[in-house]
Amino acid sequence: MEDLKTFLIQKVLLFESDTLPAETDRVLQQVRRDKTDVAVIHVSSNTSSLIAGADKTYNSIKSYIEDNEPDSVLVKVGCVGPANYEPVVCVQLPGKNKLFFRNITEEKVEPLLNGVFHNDINNEDLLGQVGSKGFGLWPGIPFMNDLPFFARQKRVVLGNCGCYDPESIEEYIARGGYRTFIKTIRHYTYEEVCDIIERSGLRGRSGGGYLTGLKWKQALNTSSNARFMICNAKESDPGSFSDRTILESDPHRLIEGMAIAAYATGASSAILYLKCNSGHARERVQTAIDKAREYGIIGHNIYSSGYNLDITVRIEPGAFVCGEETALINSLEGKRGMPQLKPPYPTASGLMGKPTVINNVETIMNVPLIMQNGPEWFRSIGTEKSPGTKIFAITGRGRMSGVVEVEMGISLKTILDEIVDGIRDGKEFKAIQLGGAQGMFITNEYLDTPVDFDEMRSRGIGMGAGGFVVIDESTCIVDMVRYYMEFIRNESCGKCIPCREGTGRMLEILESVIRKPANEESGTTLERFKGVMQLETISTVMKDASLCGLGQTAPNPFVSALKNFREEFEEHIFDRKCRANVCRGLRTFIINVEKCTGCTVCAGKCPVNAIYGTRLQPFFIVEDKCTGCGICFDVCKFSAIIVK
Amino acid sequence: MAEDLEVIIKKYKQGRREDLIPLLQEIQSATGYLSEEAVVRVGSHLGLSTTKIYGLATFYDQFRFFPAGKINIRICNGTSCFMNGSQAVIEKFREELRIAPGQTTRNGNFSFDIVTCMGGCFHGPVVLVNGEYNIRLRPEQVPDLIKRLKYIIEND
Numbered sequence: 001m002e003d004l005k006t007f008l009i010q011k012v013l014l015f016e017s018d019t020l021p022a023e024t025d026r027v028l029q030q031v032r033r034d035k036t037d038v039a040v041i042h043v044s045s046n047t048s049s050l051i052a053g054a055d056k057t058y059n060s061i062k063s064y065i066e067d068n069e070p071d072s073v074l075v076k077v078g079c080v081g082p083a084n085y086e087p088v089v090c091v092q093l094p095g096k097n098k099l100f101f102r103n104i105t106e107e108k109v110e111p112l113l114n115g116v117f118h119n120d121i122n123n124e125d126l127l128g129q130v131g132s133k134g135f136g137l138w139p140g141i142p143f144m145n146d147l148p149f150f151a152r153q154k155r156v157v158l159g160n161c162g163c164y165d166p167e168s169i170e171e172y173i174a175r176g177g178y179r180t181f182i183k184t185i186r187h188y189t190y191e192e193v194c195d196i197i198e199r200s201g202l203r204g205r206s207g208g209g210y211l212t213g214l215k216w217k218q219a220l221n222t223s224s225n226a227r228f229m230i231c232n233a234k235e236s237d238p239g240s241f242s243d244r245t246i247l248e249s250d251p252h253r254l255i256e257g258m259a260i261a262a263y264a265t266g267a268s269s270a271i272l273y274l275k276c277n278s279g280h281a282r283e284r285v286q287t288a289i290d291k292a293r294e295y296g297i298i299g300h301n302i303y304s305s306g307y308n309l310d311i312t313v314r315i316e317p318g319a320f321v322c323g324e325e326t327a328l329i330n331s332l333e334g335k336r337g338m339p340q341l342k343p344p345y346p347t348a349s350g351l352m353g354k355p356t357v358i359n360n361v362e363t364i365m366n367v368p369l370i371m372q373n374g375p376e377w378f379r380s381i382g383t384e385k386s387p388g389t390k391i392f393a394i395t396g397r398g399r400m401s402g403v404v405e406v407e408m409g410i411s412l413k414t415i416l417d418e419i420v421d422g423i424r425d426g427k428e429f430k431a432i433q434l435g436g437a438q439g440m441f442i443t444n445e446y447l448d449t450p451v452d453f454d455e456m457r458s459r460g461i462g463m464g465a466g467g468f469v470v471i472d473e474s475t476c477i478v479d480m481v482r483y484y485m486e487f488i489r490n491e492s493c494g495k496c497i498p499c500r501e502g503t504g505r506m507l508e509i510l511e512s513v514i515r516k517p518a519n520e521e522s523g524t525t526l527e528r529f530k531g532v533m534q535l536e537t538i539s540t541v542m543k544d545a546s547l548c549g550l551g552q553t554a555p556n557p558f559v560s561a562l563k564n565f566r567e568e569f570e571e572h573i574f575d576r577k578c579r580a581n582v583c584r585g586l587r588t589f590i591i592n593v594e595k596c597t598g599c600t601v602c603a604g605k606c607p608v609n610a611i612y613g614t615r616l617q618p619f620f621i622v623e624d625k626c627t628g629c630g631i632c633f634d635v636c637k638f639s640a641i642i643v644k
Numbered sequence: 645m646a647e648d649l650e651v652i653i654k655k656y657k658q659g660r661r662e663d664l665i666p667l668l669q670e671i672q673s674a675t676g677y678l679s680e681e682a683v684v685r686v687g688s689h690l691g692l693s694t695t696k697i698y699g700l701a702t703f704y705d706q707f708r709f710f711p712a713g714k715i716n717i718r719i720c721n722g723t724s725c726f727m728n729g730s731q732a733v734i735e736k737f738r739e740e741l742r743i744a745p746g747q748t749t750r751n752g753n754f755s756f757d758i759v760t761c762m763g764g765c766f767h768g769p770v771v772l773v774n775g776e777y778n779i780r781l782r783p784e785q786v787p788d789l790i791k792r793l794k795y796i797i798e799n800d
Contacts, residue, residue, distance in 0.1 A: 051764030051777040084766040238760040239723030245763070276706050277718075277759055317665055318705030334664035336703045352662075395724035395765035402766075436723075469723050483726050487760070493703075634784065 004031070008173045009295065013182050014303065031174035032164070033092075034132075038071040039117070042090035042098075044162060045076040046248040047279040048241070048402075053105050054087035060109040061089070069117055078249020080162030082149055083402035085127065088162075091116050097131040097138055149400050152418045154381065154389050154407040157365045161249035161403075166284050169291040172252040178297055180372045181256045185263055185305040190220055193264035197367065200375035201387045206232070206360035206465050207435060209386070209453035212367075215357060218347040219265045222355040229262035229270040230332075230351070230358045234316045234323045236275055237436025238487055240467040242393040243361040245403045247274075247281040250365075251288035255311060257364035259298060260371055262309055265357045270311045273328060276318050286313055320437075320491035324548045325350075325358045327493065338495045339548035360465065362391050382408030386452045390463070396432075396470035397424050406451060413447040420470060427472040431564065435464015437484045438553035440560040441477070462553070476582035477565045478572050482510040484557045492550065499551030502542040506558065509535055513572050515585035516628065528573050536562070581643055587628040588644045593618040595640035602632035602641065648674050649682055659690050668701060677711045713748045713755035714800075715793050718772040722761030725768035729783075733769045734758060736783040740790050753797050754790075 011024050020028070029035050043049075043058045058076065065072045080088055085102035089109075092098045093116070102125050104112060115123055121138065128144040131137060144150055155161075164171040172178065184193060198213025219227055231254070235243040247254065254272075262270040272289075274282055289311050292298050298309045314332060321327045322337040329351050331337035350356025366388060370378045382388045386408045394401050398420035406415060416422070416432060423429050431441040440461050442449070449459055456463050471480065489503040509531040517524040539555030546552045562569060571577050578586045591602075591611075596618040603611040603619060610626045613619030621632070621641075633641045652670050656663040664686070671682050678701060687694045701707040719737065721730050738744065741754050748755040764770040767779035773793065781789070 047763040048765070051762065051767055051770055051779060053777075083764075086766075236760060238721065238726070239765065241761055241763040241765070279763065314666065315669060317669060317707065319703060331665065331704075332662060334661040334700070336700055393765075395722075396727060401724075433723075467723070469727075471727070475727050480727075483723075 012173055028174040031170050037094050040073045040092040042075050042077045044079055044088045046079040048083045049086035052086040056106040057087045057104050060106045064113050075165050078161045078166050079245050081402045082400055096136040097129040099129050100127040101125045102127050148418050153404050155405050156389050158405045166249055166251055167287050177252055178256055180368045181259050182303055184260055184371055185307050190264055190266050196375050200370045200378040202366055205362035207463055212363055216265045219355040219357045222348050224355050226354045227265055227267040228351045228356040229265055229267040231258050231272045231364050232358050233274045233361050236320050237467050239395045239469055240393050240436050242391045242403050242466040244281050246361055248284050251285045253368055255288055255292055257367040260367050268308045272313045274313055274315050276315050321493045321550050338493045383452050385454050390451050392466050392468040394420055394468045397472040398470035399424050408452055409450050411448050411450050423472045430471045430473050433469040435462050436467040437487050438556050439464050440556055441564055443564045474580055476578050476580040477561050477568050478514055479582050481558050481561045485510055488554045496546045496551055498542045498545040502538045503554055506535055506538055514583040584628055588623055589621055589641050590644050591619055592640045592642055595638050597638055601635050605631050605635050649685055653689050677708045710748055714753050714797055717756040718759050720762045720770040721758045724765035728768035730769035732783045733781055736786040740786055
């Protein structure tokens, strides 16, 4: 082990020329397990695969190969992308292409491996093969890159995800990692690095789209005796998990990116600001940092370049608003995470009053690639104003879900139709929602919008940090808006009154819309409609008068929902009907006379005594008394109760 | 417990304001919650008033001031789990355990928290109990799950 470390440092990291000698490359191939004489099995092991049962699969494969194929190597890798195919298992037989299998749960392991080790790979769970030069082709099996899910993607930033063991720094170095950082600190000045990044046109991926190189320059040009670099991995939008997938699958590239960013801004201290409860991400990142320190990649006087760097992990204590940069800085300083007025921007006066650069995980992940391949390469991907790729975490009702990376300029429709492959269970598409709890609903009308900062902004759509929620007809938009509003209400920091009070009032009004009025007489319908009108006023005030992005964008889901789905709001108010049958308060139940056996269970359970009848005769529900709680529906053993 | 506290506080010798959150986090992960004693001790170490520390700790969701239950249940309420019916599951847990999210049952057996997105979006609603993920949990499965957990506690 010690030998390998010295070898990697001397012969790889410190090797000056870009192409390594063949002799070195042969050793690296061994480390990468590219050419081995034994079978290699990869099991995905990030949170989404663990939820699907990947650790059981791992143990089961382990005991299988111990019993049958003791020479084989079993490796835990990151995520390859499609979350609905987890746990994904990849088998590489000696000299053959890699084969990917999907949904390999514990009990499927034995038949699968029995087949694979006897060259019988006809398995219904076979996804495809991944090949490289000099490996045996599996005839008649599709290539992974030709599958619709992968064909339209451009996996650059995610290129390493799912290919290597994220806990092994050796493998990352063998894949060319950290060489860029060492080259950067030895051959480039701070300004040159900022310049390269600026020329590449890399824009902040957290939604704002500010030029990263420009931001770095601003921090670098502020005179100060200390600077800070912060990587914001606080991704706490409900339904967004792309950063976590990156941290779990490829932590070393993030560290390399952070190290380059810290060098470019002249910071000797970098902080990774991580979400609490982030599952395995924290352990993975901590292991990666410890290993990097062991290799001298971070520390004092890195490889005699005279540059010192320390990376620390700080765990965010659980407040959504801390994703905003000034709030983040406050929380790092040991204060309540409340946003502050800008300017001064953090690049002028940030953490401890020193110039601070804050970048999002995805932005940082692009940095080593740009430094390695040059700004022109980066400009060749994507559109002119928004070069590069964008990562989305696709969730919701699509047929496929998971983390995808697409080239900028691709239309949302292509993502939805080809990568997501339409809607699950043959349901009707309703909308997609970009950018988490403060994003907009995008309907059919706007689906041809290309993924591009400026194009989207001109249509009033925010790109967001990467949430991509597919909504179908079985989801009630009003309820969805209420859900987001509840989330924002809970997370409002309470500094500005428009946001603190506005979110509360908006939630109250929305809640009254999805409930049946207690008293039908006194013109409540009109009042409820007035409520919706007032929601629009509150939205405008919040947008104008809140300090930070959280308050300003909080009404977004409502505003876009009202614009696109006005009839659904009206239905809820006037007809007291929820077309998706989601809003519990508006449901009415009736008893199917033919199926009811008169068992009296529902009548006994009804909390408001709305069910009457004689034993062994069909019962009936008094609609005026019914509160739509659904208990009768749940307890009926004969499915005699139906939702109207 | 008091010794634990001293060991942790010793790690932050300089007593700077920016150490406050990591200090509280470490105390919480060692002892399970922030006791009054701990908050007072941290205050005297950092030269901050107890109210200031309470003000900070109550602002953040992570800190709790009562011990969590022997079994802490974490329910995902991310967008995808929500669309797949996590609200009904949460309701059912509330009903069965008779506590609100963030609280602990009187006998100290159960507590439950709501989190946003654990990353199992295709398998929602996801409920994490005892390190085990329960996927596609339906509200009607909740009573059985709790029965099973009670059995585990009794036989522990």
